[in-house]
Amino acid sequence: MTSIRTHLVLWLSILFSGIWLLATGLTYWSSQHEVEELFDAQLAQAAAVLAQFQHLNGDAQPTLEHTLAQAVNGHQYEKKIAFQIWDNGTLILRSSSAPEKIMSTEPGYTDQSIGGHDWRVFTYFDTQTRHHIITSEQYEVRDELVQKITLDVLLPLTITLPLFLLIIWIGIGRGLLPVNRIADQVARLSPQNLEPVVVKHAIPTEIDPLLSALNSLFGKLKTAFEREQRFTADAAHELQTPLASIKTQAQVALRANNPEELTHALQQIEAGVNRTSHLVQQLLALARYNPESLRNENKNLSLNQLAADVIVNLESTAHQKQIEISLVVDTPVMMVGNAAGIHIMLRNLIDNAIRYCPPHGKVTVTIDSVAEHIQLRVCDTGSGIAQSDLGRIFERFYRGEKNQHLTGSGLGLSIVQRIVSLHHGEISFTTNNPGEEFCVNVTFPINDANETTPANGNHDS
Amino acid sequence: MRILLVEDDPILGDGIRAGLRHDGYTVDWITQGQQASTALKSAEFDLLVLDLNLPGKSGLEILRELRQNKNPLPVLILTARDTVDDRIKGLDTGADDYLVKPFDLDELLARIRALLRRSQGRSQPIIAHQNLQLDPAAHTVSVDDKPVDISRVEFQILHTLLESRGRVLSRQRLEEGLYGWTKDTDSNTIEVHIHHLRKKLGSLIIRTIRGVGYIIDKPAP
Numbered sequence: 001m002t003s004i005r006t007h008l009v010l011w012l013s014i015l016f017s018g019i020w021l022l023a024t025g026l027t028y029w030s031s032q033h034e035v036e037e038l039f040d041a042q043l044a045q046a047a048a049v050l051a052q053f054q055h056l057n058g059d060a061q062p063t064l065e066h067t068l069a070q071a072v073n074g075h076q077y078e079k080k081i082a083f084q085i086w087d088n089g090t091l092i093l094r095s096s097s098a099p100e101k102i103m104s105t106e107p108g109y110t111d112q113s114i115g116g117h118d119w120r121v122f123t124y125f126d127t128q129t130r131h132h133i134i135t136s137e138q139y140e141v142r143d144e145l146v147q148k149i150t151l152d153v154l155l156p157l158t159i160t161l162p163l164f165l166l167i168i169w170i171g172i173g174r175g176l177l178p179v180n181r182i183a184d185q186v187a188r189l190s191p192q193n194l195e196p197v198v199v200k201h202a203i204p205t206e207i208d209p210l211l212s213a214l215n216s217l218f219g220k221l222k223t224a225f226e227r228e229q230r231f232t233a234d235a236a237h238e239l240q241t242p243l244a245s246i247k248t249q250a251q252v253a254l255r256a257n258n259p260e261e262l263t264h265a266l267q268q269i270e271a272g273v274n275r276t277s278h279l280v281q282q283l284l285a286l287a288r289y290n291p292e293s294l295r296n297e298n299k300n301l302s303l304n305q306l307a308a309d310v311i312v313n314l315e316s317t318a319h320q321k322q323i324e325i326s327l328v329v330d331t332p333v334m335m336v337g338n339a340a341g342i343h344i345m346l347r348n349l350i351d352n353a354i355r356y357c358p359p360h361g362k363v364t365v366t367i368d369s370v371a372e373h374i375q376l377r378v379c380d381t382g383s384g385i386a387q388s389d390l391g392r393i394f395e396r397f398y399r400g401e402k403n404q405h406l407t408g409s410g411l412g413l414s415i416v417q418r419i420v421s422l423h424h425g426e427i428s429f430t431t432n433n434p435g436e437e438f439c440v441n442v443t444f445p446i447n448d449a450n451e452t453t454p455a456n457g458n459h460d461s
Numbered sequence: 462m463r464i465l466l467v468e469d470d471p472i473l474g475d476g477i478r479a480g481l482r483h484d485g486y487t488v489d490w491i492t493q494g495q496q497a498s499t500a501l502k503s504a505e506f507d508l509l510v511l512d513l514n515l516p517g518k519s520g521l522e523i524l525r526e527l528r529q530n531k532n533p534l535p536v537l538i539l540t541a542r543d544t545v546d547d548r549i550k551g552l553d554t555g556a557d558d559y560l561v562k563p564f565d566l567d568e569l570l571a572r573i574r575a576l577l578r579r580s581q582g583r584s585q586p587i588i589a590h591q592n593l594q595l596d597p598a599a600h601t602v603s604v605d606d607k608p609v610d611i612s613r614v615e616f617q618i619l620h621t622l623l624e625s626r627g628r629v630l631s632r633q634r635l636e637e638g639l640y641g642w643t644k645d646t647d648s649n650t651i652e653v654h655i656h657h658l659r660k661k662l663g664s665l666i667i668r669t670i671r672g673v674g675y676i677i678d679k680p681a682p
Contacts, residue, residue, distance in 0.1 A: 240541035241470050241514075244563035248476030251566035255483055265479065272472045 005172045013165050020157050024150060031149040035142050040109060043122040046135040050083060051126045054133070080138040082119075087131050103134050112136070178203050182211055194222040235283045242279060246272040282415065289341055289418045298336050303374065304329040304367050306339070310346040311365065314354060321359045325350075328366040335374050335444055337423045345419040346376075348412040349440055353380035356438075364437075372446050379439040420444075462577060462621060463505070463638045466490040467497040467520065468512040468539065473562075477510065480566045481573075485600060485613050485620075489641040494518025501527055505634065506534060507624075508576060510569075513540040513551065521554050528555035535576040539564070574598055581624045588623050590680065593662060595623055602662075609661050614639060615654050622667060627679035629670050 082098035084091060091100060104110045104121040112119045118139040125132055178199060185197045196215040203211060246269055253265035307327055318325045335342075346365075353363045357380035366377040420427045425444040430437075464481055468474035469492045478488045489506070491497055494515040501509070501523070509527070513520035524536060538556040540547065548559050557579075558572050574597050578586060588595045594603045600616055602609045611619070621638050622630060632651050639651075655667060655675060668676050 237541050240562040241473060244539075244541075245470055245473030245476055247563045248473055248480060248566050252476050252479040252483065255480075257483070261479065265476070268472050268475055275472070 004176065005169065008172055009165055009169050012168055013161075016161055016164065020154075020161060023157065024154050027153040028146060028150045032142075032146045035145050035149075039120070039137060039142055040122070043109075043120065043135045043137060044124075046083065047122050047124040047133045050085060050133045050135070051124060051129070051131070054085065054126065054129050054131055077141060080117075080141050082136050084134040085131055086134070087129075092131070098134075098136075102132070103136055105132065111139075175204065177201075178207055182207070182214075186214065189218065191221075191225055194218045194225065231283075231287055235287075238279060238283070239276065242272055242276040246276065282412065285344055286415050286418065289338075289344075289415065289422060299339055300334055300336055301339050301342060303333045303335050303342070303376065305332075306343055307346050307350075307365050307367060307376075310343065310350055314347070314350055317351070318354050318363065321354065321357070321361075323354055323357050323359070323361050323363055325354070325363045326365070328364060330368050333367050333369050333374055335423075335446070337444075338419075341419045341422065345416050345442075348416045349376075349378040349442070352412050353378050353382070353440075356380060357382040362437075369446065374444040374446055376442040376444075377439050378442075379437040381437055416442075462507045462617065462624075463487045463489070463641060464508045464510060464573070465497070465500055465504075465506045466510045467494070467515065467523070468492065468510070469515050470512070476566075477569070480570065481510075484570050485617050486573075487617070487638055487641045494520070494523055497523050498526060501532065501534070502530075504637065507580075507638075508573060509534050509536045510573070511536055511538050511556075513538055513542065513547075521551065524551075524554045524556060533580070535580040537569075537572060537576060571598070577624070588620075590623055590626070590666070590677065593666065595620060604662060611661060612654075612657070615658050615661075618651070618654050619658055619662075622675060622677045626677050629674045629676045631674040634674070 078095075079097045082095045082103075083093075084095075084098045084103060085093040086102055091102070094100070099114055101114075103114060103119065104112055104123045107123050107125050110121045110123070112121050119136045120139060120142070121134060121136040123132060123134045178201060181199055181201065182197055182203075185199070189195070189197075196218055197211060199211070249265045249268040249272060253262055253269065256262035256265055304327070307329075311325055311327055315325065350363065350365060357363055361381040363378070363380045366375070366379070368375055417427060420442055423444055425442055428441045428443075430439040430441065462485070464486050466474060466477055466481070466488050468477060468490065471492070474490050474492060478490045481488045489500065489504075491500060492515075495518050497511070497515070498518065511520045511523060515523075520538065520540070524538075527534060527536070535558075536556045537558045537560065538551045539560050539562060540551065541562045551559055557576055560569060560572065574586070577597070578584070586596070586598060588597070592605050594606075595601075595616075597620060600613075602611050602616065602619065617639060618635055621635060635651050655669075659667060666677060668678065670676060
């Protein structure tokens with residue numbers, strides 16, 4: 001598992017190590033250069049001083065005896081600094097640290113290896129006295145100084161780097177604290193308790209979008225859970241009565257005294273099973289049409305073709321009741337939606353119209369597009385819906401008072417409502433006056449369905 | 462025994478009616494809440510089997526109205542809702558018993574017998590009167606511990622009279638108890654059945670109150 005903290009600290013330590021190395025290198029290089037120049041200048045100056053000294057001495061001829069004894073209180077470094085004065089092949093003066101051989105005859109600066117040490121040598125030929133004045137110094141002196149300077153720069157950096165990383169480590173930890181708090185709260189949630197996460201402390205702007213997205217997800221989950229729970233409860237409740245009826249009829253059949261009673265009970269059982277399986281189908285359809293499942297199934301559909309298919313399927317039912325069923329379409333109407341859902345919606349609407357239409361009546365399905373809307377109208381010459389029932393019409397399982405004798409789960413319109421709202425549509429009824437048609441009107445927007453995902457419509461009704 | 466069944470489901474109502482009739486009860490079945498209120502005001506029943514979820518007027522409303530009218534009719538509630546709250550609400554509104562769908566027909570019948578027994582102030586399941594014994598569950602009658610062959614209708618008339626000992630029951634009341642509202646009966650039918658009963662059980666048990674009806678006297682204390 002990757003950790004933001006480890007990641008950041010790792011990259012920062014790489015960065016700081018790089019800076020550290022670069023600083024060391026630069027310090028070393030630059031101090032070496034400066035030390036070189038300074039010391040070279042000192043060698044030249046020392047040679048010049050010696051030459052001047054020779055001039056002042058005049059004709060006095062210095063001899064080997066003039067070899068300068070090392071001062072009693074001399075500095076340890078004196079061994080590493082030396083000079084020689086040669087007069088045409090004769091060493092006339094040298095420091096005790098200097099060898100007896102000529103260090104270099106070449107004028108100017110040279111590097112020599114003498115007695116196992118590297119020396120920087122400056123040779124000055126005095127044209128007046130014809131002396132070679134040679135000053136020199138071991139490289140060790142310079143190197144030590146350069147190392148000392150470099151170390152002085154390095155040391156604070158070396159000490160502060162781990163400290164610096166530690167502070168960053170703690171700082172990042174503190175910065176990420178809200179993430180831990182949110183994680184704690186999220187961990188406490190359960191499918192039964194999906195409250196939005198509220199953090200009392202200030203939330204960093206980087207984490208806020210994540211929290212909002214989480215909360216919005218929890219909201220959707222909560223709605224979905226509640227819907228499922230309500231659906232399960234409703235479904236279980238609605239199945240009790242059909243099951244009770246089958247059981248009771250079966251028990252009646254078992255104790256029947258004569259063939260007529262037995263046949264009647266068995267017929268009732270068959271009807272009860274048919275009704276129950278229809279109810280189960282309707283419940284499944286209702287469960288299937290939720291926003292989550294519909295999201296990626298939208299296609300371009302021909303509404304009039306779907307309506308024609310449904311009418312063909314229901315024709316025989318209509319014919320039995322001698323109901324004339326017709327489809328009125330001016331121009332083909334296309335819409336974007338879920339094919340199965342729209343099919344079920346049409347079937348429920350048209351089936352309902354046939355069911356509630358008295359024999360010898362008429363059912364008319366009209367489809368057209370007006371301005372930016374698609375309009376679907378299913379009308380029948382039946383009695384429609386009582387005014388008092390209009391408000392309750394979408395309640396699941398509700399059947400109008402005057403239609404108690406008709407079989408049906410009462411779920412049809414709930415399913416229609418759900419499918420319509422998932423397609424951003426609206427549904428309305430024309431309250432019928434006596435002798436007029438009763439119509440269910442469904443309106444879909446034309447453009448809307450193309451871009452947006454199905455709305456989280458209200459399916460509670 | 463005449464039972465009013467209020468159940469809106471056609472298949473379930475039909476089944477319960479068949480099951481109750483099979484056990485000798487007279488059943489009047491209605492499917493609408495409003496009709497139930499009217500029926501309860503216009504006729505006398507021995508028991509009410511009431512579905513709670515009804516169109517028009519809910520079962521609880523019917524029950525509340527019934528108890529407000531000081532009607533002591535035993536009420537058994539049938540419902541698809543099985544939460545404790547629902548049961549408490551039903552019982553507190555005035556129901557005597559409670560069955561959750563789907564139920565067992567035998568259990569329904571047993572509970573109905575228990576309710577009828579209690580409403581008549583008995584705790585023994587078998588009704589005993591002098592040397593006569595009637596078992597409502599088994600549908601048997603015996604005299605001096607010897608079983609008597611008795612028809613379903615005769616059993617019902619005897620049962621009704623025994624449950625209302627000390628009260629005179631009119632011929633019309635007995636007829637309605639037998640057929641509900643469903644049949645137009647010959648006005649002599651009850652007399653014929655009483656005649657048969659007297660032949661089988663002895664002539665002294667059932668007394669005729671001329672012009673009013675029939676009675677089985679309360680046993681002397």
